[in-house]
Amino acid sequence: MQLVLEKRAERSNTIALVSPLIAIGLTIVTMAILFAILGKNPLLALHAYFIAPLTDGYSLQEIAVKATPLVMIAIGLSLCYLANAWNIGAEGQFLIGAVAGSWIAVKTQGTDAGVWVLPAMFVLAAAAGALYALIPAICKVKFGASEILTSLMLVYVADLFLDYLVRGPWRDPQGFNFPTTAEFDPVATVPLLIEGGRLHLGSIIVLLVVAAAAILLGRTIKGFEIRVVGAAPRAARFGGFNSDQLIILTFAVSGALAGLAGIIEVAGPVGHLQPGISPGYGFTAIIVAFLGRLNPLGILIAGLFLALTFIGGEQAQIAMKIPLDVTKVFQGILLFYVLACDSLILYRFKLVVPNRQVARGTG
């Protein structure tokens, strides 16, 4: 007996829907084993991770807050990935957006600047994120440099640039030498949806982005262009679509969305610019994009699920002293299983009896 992978005649839509669930199931089993090895009760740990955060209103709001940047970045990344352009540097575009938007907040601090401040911060953050993403895109198109490497390396440039600003020029004089800007003025802060709660305007914006992406990909010729360039480059050229232009465009859009997510995070839940504003949103968003099947609605669901792992990880740390890094292990294992399960969309397992026995049997 032999187990072989056999190509399917047509892609299986059932598996396409089920494969993320299989991946999640396998991840949970793996995590349970890992918890047992760490000497923790796997059932209690899984409860702390996945059930406890869903049982109180504060945690539910917090999940939406964490999901907001994840989904917004992942939508942009999904456009890149569909077009076969590999933007791995969303984390850097997120930070640069946060820095650029914060510039207006810092400069208008204490002045009587009006309601234009927040929209201006959004616009500048999106523009800065887009420009930052264009660096690897243009290097790719003009010089053939691998966008995977260049976009990833620029993450560390952005990280250190932010670090320099908050330790130097933008440091809060009343901040006891902590590396942070002063708290943003109310006009430079993302408004809350519920008084005294955590939900903010960013969650509404992200829903609009999801809807826009769904329409773009499903209904417009530009969306078709993105899909066909990624799926069949030569056919796309024959169709008259220019893949270089598309690399530029998808990088710019995904950079803009990452930058916007950056400023919403800083001007929203955080309230000021400081190092460590992102627990790796730009990288986790890669997992969100694939777990969501590069589909806008799927990404929304996947974003909420991964936000749950962040919250659950914190709760598990508090309740059971499980290290916070286990969350990253979980996310890594999840991506591994998602990609593995995806092969089942085009292939299926089959048990094969070695043919010599058959040959002997009939011959």
Added chain:
Amino acid sequence: MQAHQRMFDPTSNGLHSGEPPLLQTLGLTKCYGDFLANDSIDIDIWPKEIHALLGENGAGKSTLVKAIYGLIQPSAGEIRWQGKPIVLSGPSEARSRGIGMVFQHFSLFDNLTVAENVALGLDGRESFKDMSARLEQVSKTYGLPLDPKREVWQLSVGERQRIEIVRALMQDPKFLILDEPTAVLTPQEADQLFTVLERLKAEGRAILYISHKLEEVKRLCDTATILRGGKQVETCNPRLETAASLARMMVGSEIKQVKAPAGRKTTVPRLVVNDLSLARGEAHRVRLEHISFELKGGEILGIAGVAGNGQDELFAALSGERLSKDPGTVVIEGIAAGHLSITRRRKLGAAFVPEERLGHGTAPRMKLSENALLTGHAASGMVHHGFIDTAATLKTVDRATETFDVRKAKRDPEAASLSGGNLQKFIVGREILRNPAVLVVSQPTWGVDAGAAAVIRQALLDLATAGAAVLVTSQDLDELAEIADRIAVMFHGRLSAPLATSEATREKLGLLMGGSSLEPKEAAHAVGA
């Protein structure tokens, strides 16, 4: 049919009395999932026999020879070699027993010399010098001239095939399999190959000759086994059959004859190419040199030539996948278009069908409606203000399905799930339904079943009758003779002056395909060049 299978018995001519066949398959079966690629095939191959394996694409010819050459394991049945059952672990075991094979697609390294390529295919037990000497000797003995020191990229397709044949012969096979060897040869080169094969036969070797060219099989082969849909339909003596009867066995029904409608009139020039030259896109590719022709409405111009002589480059230059700096090199409907993108050229009324169906003409994993949009987005009212009109794309699929008899499992399947013939009918239909003024089509019936090929050729003729200018590039001279008004030949990136089809004999075309000129004075020059 099953009973008929045994009526022709090669042993009856007294040549094989007593001895077992050299190679025999008994109930050889191969299935892929639920699909039976070979259904209980019994084939006997005797020494001193050229045995034809006939069948359309997908009939199971490749599967059968792969099993005989040890590339795949049969699901059931057995293979006997000189009367004894054998299980081949792989091609090297097949070779060591004396089974050689020449594939349709060569496995040669462009940047290595002939001798180096041959050495890579052998077991390496002799020194390179001895091997080179033997190579020269084998190539001389069989009249297959080769210079061992030349690099492969400099050689013609015919010469490359010689390397493969010589490499197989150097292992002194008792049994040689050739997969569609003449598909890439000029008629003259094919004649030379037949002489070599006759000689191998006279030496007592057996040959399994895969082809779908019936005249060739009638001329060369002693026995023919015909496969259809994975089943063995017949084993017969091809010399006692007619081409029509062989075709009927291959296809399973009568093939409709293509009719050229009477009274076709040519109108104004719709596609004009003026002194088009194009540098190589990549190393070892062909450069186009000074190509000029004029194609009027109502006319079909055929471009013949051995593959790799610039046909792909010409298609790219005409379609706009590669742009020319000089706008005047390609004129579509009176407008200089050499610098225009493929989309702009489509808007001028041009349509294109590339050779490669999956991955070039269509996105394999996308639905037919999306593939209709692929070329229809520019000028077919499928897009309004950037939004896709899904109903319009589906309507194109339905119209193409109806008009060109595209068979498919559901209304809008993925392109990759269609058979080659049905997908080609869809692609040609998609373009013809746009009522193009100019249609440029490359290898319209390559690897397509006979029924679909007839539908496609008829569609091209009808399009020309309706007033369009049609340019057909094909390696199939019979196809061009059937539909083209004039035929030109591509060789080394140059295009010969077109000949009227009535004057374009196989001999003349063959000379042009081999790079000779028809005029004696220039012939010397061309050979020298």
